[in-house]
Amino acid sequence: MEVDIVCVGFGPATGGFLTTLSKYLSGADGEAPAESRVMPGMPPQVLCYERADDISFGVSGLVTRGRSIKESFPDLDLSQIPMAHPVEEEQVLYLLDPHGASRRSPMLRNADRIIRALKAVLPYEEEAFRLPVIPPFLQKHGGMVLSLGQFNQWVGSQLMGSGTVQIWPGMPVRQALVEDGKVVGVRLVDQGTDKQGNPDTGFMPGMDLRAKLTVVGDGPVGPVSRRLDEEFGMPEGHHQRDWAIGMKMVVELPEGCDLKPGTVLHTFGYPEPEIFGFLYVYTEGLASLGIFVPSWMDSPVRTGYRYLQYWMQHPYLWRYLKGGTVRSWGAKSLQEAGKRGEPYLVGDGYARIGENSGSTNVLTGSGVDEAWATGVQLAEGVAQLYKEGKEFSKENLEAAYVQRRRESWVEKEGRVAEKARDGFQRSFVLGMIGMGLTGLSGGKLNLSGPVKKPHERIPSLEEYYKGKLTPEEIEVARNESAATGVGLNNLLLERCGWPKIEYDGKLLISQQDALLLGGKVQAPAGYADHVVFVRPELCEQCQAKVCIEACSGQAITPGENGGVPQFDREKCVHCGVCLWNCSQAREEGSERGNVEFVAGAGGLHSAEN
Amino acid sequence: MSSGFHIVVCGSLVPDPLQTLEPVQGPAGPALKNEMVLPAVLDPWAGHSLYEAANLAKNTEGSKVWLVSLGPKAKLQQLMMTIAQKVGFELVVLDGPAGGFTDSAEVAGALAGAIEKIDGLDKSKLLLFGGCSSASRDAGATMQMIGEHLGITDQFLGVDELTVQADGSLKILERIEGGQYQISSCKGAPAVLAWATGSLPEPPNNPQVGMANMRTIMPALQKAQPAKVGAEGVSFEKVEVPVQQRQTKIVRDIPVEEIAEEIVAWLKG
Numbered sequence: 001m002e003v004d005i006v007c008v009g010f011g012p013a014t015g016g017f018l019t020t021l022s023k024y025l026s027g028a029d030g031e032a033p034a035e036s037r038v039m040p041g042m043p044p045q046v047l048c049y050e051r052a053d054d055i056s057f058g059v060s061g062l063v064t065r066g067r068s069i070k071e072s073f074p075d076l077d078l079s080q081i082p083m084a085h086p087v088e089e090e091q092v093l094y095l096l097d098p099h100g101a102s103r104r105s106p107m108l109r110n111a112d113r114i115i116r117a118l119k120a121v122l123p124y125e126e127e128a129f130r131l132p133v134i135p136p137f138l139q140k141h142g143g144m145v146l147s148l149g150q151f152n153q154w155v156g157s158q159l160m161g162s163g164t165v166q167i168w169p170g171m172p173v174r175q176a177l178v179e180d181g182k183v184v185g186v187r188l189v190d191q192g193t194d195k196q197g198n199p200d201t202g203f204m205p206g207m208d209l210r211a212k213l214t215v216v217g218d219g220p221v222g223p224v225s226r227r228l229d230e231e232f233g234m235p236e237g238h239h240q241r242d243w244a245i246g247m248k249m250v251v252e253l254p255e256g257c258d259l260k261p262g263t264v265l266h267t268f269g270y271p272e273p274e275i276f277g278f279l280y281v282y283t284e285g286l287a288s289l290g291i292f293v294p295s296w297m298d299s300p301v302r303t304g305y306r307y308l309q310y311w312m313q314h315p316y317l318w319r320y321l322k323g324g325t326v327r328s329w330g331a332k333s334l335q336e337a338g339k340r341g342e343p344y345l346v347g348d349g350y351a352r353i354g355e356n357s358g359s360t361n362v363l364t365g366s367g368v369d370e371a372w373a374t375g376v377q378l379a380e381g382v383a384q385l386y387k388e389g390k391e392f393s394k395e396n397l398e399a400a401y402v403q404r405r406r407e408s409w410v411e412k413e414g415r416v417a418e419k420a421r422d423g424f425q426r427s428f429v430l431g432m433i434g435m436g437l438t439g440l441s442g443g444k445l446n447l448s449g450p451v452k453k454p455h456e457r458i459p460s461l462e463e464y465y466k467g468k469l470t471p472e473e474i475e476v477a478r479n480e481s482a483a484t485g486v487g488l489n490n491l492l493l494e495r496c497g498w499p500k501i502e503y504d505g506k507l508l509i510s511q512q513d514a515l516l517l518g519g520k521v522q523a524p525a526g527y528a529d530h531v532v533f534v535r536p537e538l539c540e541q542c543q544a545k546v547c548i549e550a551c552s553g554q555a556i557t558p559g560e561n562g563g564v565p566q567f568d569r570e571k572c573v574h575c576g577v578c579l580w581n582c583s584q585a586r587e588e589g590s591e592r593g594n595v596e597f598v599a600g601a602g603g604l605h606s607a608e609n
Numbered sequence: 610m611s612s613g614f615h616i617v618v619c620g621s622l623v624p625d626p627l628q629t630l631e632p633v634q635g636p637a638g639p640a641l642k643n644e645m646v647l648p649a650v651l652d653p654w655a656g657h658s659l660y661e662a663a664n665l666a667k668n669t670e671g672s673k674v675w676l677v678s679l680g681p682k683a684k685l686q687q688l689m690m691t692i693a694q695k696v697g698f699e700l701v702v703l704d705g706p707a708g709g710f711t712d713s714a715e716v717a718g719a720l721a722g723a724i725e726k727i728d729g730l731d732k733s734k735l736l737l738f739g740g741c742s743s744a745s746r747d748a749g750a751t752m753q754m755i756g757e758h759l760g761i762t763d764q765f766l767g768v769d770e771l772t773v774q775a776d777g778s779l780k781i782l783e784r785i786e787g788g789q790y791q792i793s794s795c796k797g798a799p800a801v802l803a804w805a806t807g808s809l810p811e812p813p814n815n816p817q818v819g820m821a822n823m824r825t826i827m828p829a830l831q832k833a834q835p836a837k838v839g840a841e842g843v844s845f846e847k848v849e850v851p852v853q854q855r856q857t858k859i860v861r862d863i864p865v866e867e868i869a870e871e872i873v874a875w876l877k878g
Contacts, residue, residue: 001817047820055687056648082646150646157683160690163827169691171814191813207816284643327629327643483862520627526813 002038005382006186006211007048008173009218010055012148012368013354014048015155016375017215019072021046022164024383032164034386037212044386046165047209049188051172052574052603053522055156060148060332061248061280061288063087063140063264064366067409068373081154083147083282087140088262092131095270095277095314101497102272103468107429128267128316137364137439140264145280147250147288148368170524172599174206175227176214176350183350185210186224189527189599195569197528213392215378217354217371220335221576223599225356229343239591240341241295241451242362242421243580244334247304247552248290249518251507254323259287265317266365271310271498272297273428279317286327289317292334295454295580296424296431300461301489301549302581304331305511309501312508325506329518330604331552331575336421338362339414340451345405346397353378359410363417363439370410377404416443423447455593458544458583461492468496482558489549511554515571521553523569523602530600531556531567531578538584538594539564547578547595574603613671614798615731616662618698619720619739619755620655621678622688622707624648632848638840639710639848649684649707651692654740657807661771662738663696664809669773674698675730677723679716679744680707682833689826694819695812700829701727705836710845713745714754715838721758723834732759734798741767741803749803756801763800765793770808 005021007014025043027033032043039045070076078084096112097104104112115122115129123130159165174189186209192202218224220243234240253259259281267277274297279289291311293304312321335341335355342358345351353359353374360367381400382392390396405411416438423434426449434447461478462471469477473495481488494500501508509517533539540563547556548565555571556578582593624630624647631642641647651659659676666672675698678685682704689700703723705711724730724737737756744751749766756764769790770782777797782790784805 001820049816053691054648055690082643147646153687156690157686160686160827160830161683163831166819166823167690168694168814168816168819169687171694171816188816202813204813204815209816286643286646517629520625524811 001207002210003047004036004038004044004211005046005213005215006209007046007215007217008176008186008224009216009222009354010048010050010152010156010167010169011217011219011354011371012152013217013357013359013371013375014215015152015159016068016072016372017217017353017379018046018048018159018165018167018375019155020376020379021382022159022162024379024386025164026162034383043164048165048167049171049173049186050167050169051599051601053170053524053601055167055169056149056153060246060368061145061250061278061290062148062368063143063145063278063280064369065140065143066369068369068376072372072376078144081146082150083145083284083286084150085145085261085281085283087143087145087264088260090134090140090264091266092134092138093265093267093316094129094131095267095316096127096129097270098127098315099497099499101493102270104273105427105429108269108273126316126319127314135436135439138266140366145262145264145282145288146368147282170601172527172601173218173224174599176216176224176231177208177210178231182348183214183228186214189601192526193528195529200526202526212349213382214350216350216352216356217375218356220333220355221579221597222356223597225343225352228350228352232344232347234343238340238342238358239451239453240335240337241453241591242336242338242341243295243454244292244336245302245304245331245550245552245575245577246290246292246334247308247331248288248329249308249326249514250328251287251289251321252325252327253281253285253287253320257285257320257324259320267311267314267317268432270314271307272299274424275307275311277311279320289321294336294424296457298457298459298464299489300458300464300544300546300583301487301492302546303487303489303549304552304577305514306487306490306493306501309508310498321507323506326509326514326518329514330573331577333576333580334367335360336362339411339418345402346394348394349392351378351392351397351401359414361413361417363420363435364413370414373408373410374405377401377408377410380404418443419446419448422449422451425449425451453585453591454580455583455585458546458581460543465492465496482562487549487554515553515573519553519573519604521571521573521602521604523572527601528598529567529569530574530598531569531572532596532598533564533567534586534594534596536564538586542584542594544583546581546583550577550581552577569600569602572600572603574600612734613669613673614665614736615673615675615734616666616736616738617675617677617724617727617730618655618659618662619677619737619743619752620652620659621680621744622649622684623652623709624707625650630850632850639845640708644708649680649688651688652740652743654743654804656692656740656811657809658738658740658802658804659692659696659698660809660812661804661807662736663698663812665736665771665773666697675701675727677701677703677720679703679705679719679723679836679838681705682830685833686830689822689830693822693826694814694816697818697822700822700826702829702833703836704833705838709746710840710848711744711838712840712843713748713750715840716744717751717754717758719836719838720751721755723836724755724759732799735759735761736798737761737801739803741805752801752803759799761799761801763795764803765795765801766803767805768802768807769805771802
């Protein structure tokens with residue numbers, strides 16, 4: 001099948017692209033100003049394929065200044081988008097550790113002591129220190145809190161109402177079609193296969209869609225993006241080594257909770273110093289909350305869900321949350337390399353937009369508006385090329401899209417942020433200092449340094465817990481975990497002084513219940529498994545098996561005799577954390593671990609996120 | 610049969626049953642809590658009937674399928690993007706509520722009115738398909754009433770299987786109590802068939818089918834007429850959805866017999 005433009009993935013970047021392009025294609029007088037190059041006489045045929053079973057898929061509560069989004073919708077009425085609300089109040093909180101169990105450095109422990117000693121004169125409340133001033137680069141005032149799922153739904157309905165573009169959910173794109181160095185379209189995934197991808201009942205090979213332009217906006221762990229990077233390489237000095245897993249919930253706040261819609265809380269320092277948290281309050285008593293566990297947190301057992309439960313129960317937050325109810329839950333990777341992770345943005349027949357194109361700003365902690373902006377810039381470029389009657393060649397796309405992007409605020413702010421988090425490679429405190437220096441100096445001052453690949457960072461359990469637990473204690477925990485099925489990190493945390501989680505059946509529930517109550521994974525039959533352990537022998541020799549402990553849906557479990565892990569896609573929420581949390585390099589010197597995350601259907605099914 | 614069937618499927622969206630559904634008292638009667646933020650799916654009974662319709666049309670030359678949907682236009686747009694990839698049909702849209710607290714008679718009236726207006730529909734060839742429990746809170750009344758409005762008296766309201774015989778007559782299996790089937794035969798169209806389960810699985814997504822459908826779906830959505838359906842005159846004494854019970858336990862290396870015994874003990878309370 002031939003079309004004019006095919007898009008991969010429907011997120012904010014593609015939303016921005018299609019919104020802008022559809023306005024151009026609608027034309028002022030109802031006549032399309034451009035003609036299809038594959039179906040003469042018709043308007044351009046524009047398709048978007050989204051792997052999830054609904055375009056509302058997404059697990060991101062977010063706060064954004066929304067500069068680019070507001071430009072696209074000058075009359076934006078937030079009341080039309082469920083859960084959306086203007087930002088009314090912002091706070092940044094340093095959370096102290098009420099249990100004394102976290103892995104704080106001596107410097108941080110001293111800081112805690114000083115804060116507690118001076119609490120009468122400091123902005124201190126319930127084991128939390130409120131930053132008296134929020135640095136300008138972090139402020140989101142004038143912006144809005146959104147559920148990305150609801151926002152995507154709303155954008156999707158606007159687009160489909162225009163009748164100019166088509167969006168097809170439930171259809172993963174396997175790869176870009178590359179011929180003689182040009183991208184000429186995409187190939188969809190095979191259907192009617194067994195889990196290994198072999199033809200089975202009702203086999204239908206993935207269809208090829210040839211397109212004049214392929215727009216790749218498949219997000220942080222997008223398989224099409226990664227295959228393009230393999231095909232064309234990365235610009236010199238660029239790499240994608242910074243990641244984080246966002247573990248999030250939408251919560252119905254308890255009755256009587258006095259948090260007002262539009263409240264934005266950001267936290268750092270707890271449950272472990274490396275973990276950041278957020279709470280955004282929506283309308284109708286709903287709130288998004290969650291944590292980010294970064295790749296530079298050197299734990300081989302980084303169980304995000306458990307940390308989320310400790311974070312929620314911090315005294316500062318628990319007084320608001322106690323008695324609340326989980327409405328939805330999920331997880332998502334964030335590609336935090338930002339500008340440093342920027343791939344080749346264009347080539348003959350293709351263009352890259354959004355998170356995987358390096359648009360996320362790790363200094364301001366924002367990515368949705370930036371992703372949207374890159375989509376808008378590409379659409380403006382495409383409209384220009386249509387007007388000029390030019391082909392979608394690398395040269396023309398450079399001039400029409402990349403040039404726009406280079407001159408925009410996304411590029412300018414991305415450059416400022418490029419080295420903002422390098423200090424975290426050394427320690428949490430240096431990381432915070434580095435961020436502050438970068439932000440306040442507009443990027444002139446940094447604590448820059450080399451960034452390790454995630455798999456190079458991951459130590460053994462014995463190294464990580466040195467001084468806290470003996471190798472013998474760890475071995476006992478290992479055996480107990482193997483015998484009982486209780487996650488190893490849960491056992492180790494409790495041995496380090498973290499309290500047991502007392503389930504309340506509403507907000508504090510087991511991870512499996514979170515999957516049932518709030519996750520609702522849909523895994524249609526007839527597709528190949530999308531998590532693949534590439535070289536089994538590497539898994540067999542691997543001691544750490546971070547993929548199992550880090551798996552957001554507990555979809556990866558120990559294999560036979562501790563060998564290759566098992567994958568159960570009925571539980572996979574498609575967060576992609578396994579992709580970057582593997583401790584085994586695929587080959588000597590490789591940027592990649594032993595886990596491959598290929599295109600797959602299904603995933604988390606919940607719009608309330 | 611060379612002349613084929615004109616199959617009209619009544620099917621629309623419902624709040625995804627996998628979500629937490631909680632009834633609340635709204636200003637206009639009962640509603641679902643946070644209904645606007647709940648994702649929607651095709652009513653599963655209507656889904657069965659749509660797949661059966663597509664299959665029947667494919668195997669009966671000269672047939673055509675229409676899908677008549679009543680629901681909020683914005684949500685229907687998204688739903689159509691999902692189901693339009695699966696089977697070929699022409700869409701007729703009524704823009705109205707979908708919360709599940711509308712009166713079956715009003716829904717039936719609106720749908721029948723929309724079916725009457727379908728251009729080119731030959732009632733002598735009409736097979737009216739729908740879900741046996743759709744839009745009736747499981748009362749199974751809606752399809753029967755649409756049939757009455759349209760003057761179709763051959764009605765089968767719990768269909769699991771439909772076979773077109775060599776002479777063009779229909780052999781229909783309807784489920785009755787105790788796993789038994791009632792077998793009926795009917796001369797042919799027009800007839801009402803409200804499907805219980807059918808036997809066809811959900812078809813895979815097919816981009817080419819989607820592209821073909823979209824040429825008629827977008828204009829249909831844009832032309833959607835508002836439908837005033839509600840529950841006027843109906844008062845709800847009490848509204849509740851079944852309480853979900855979940856007690857998850859992860860077990861490993863336990864014999865199947867032990868697991869079974871434990872489940873039986875749990876069931877016995």
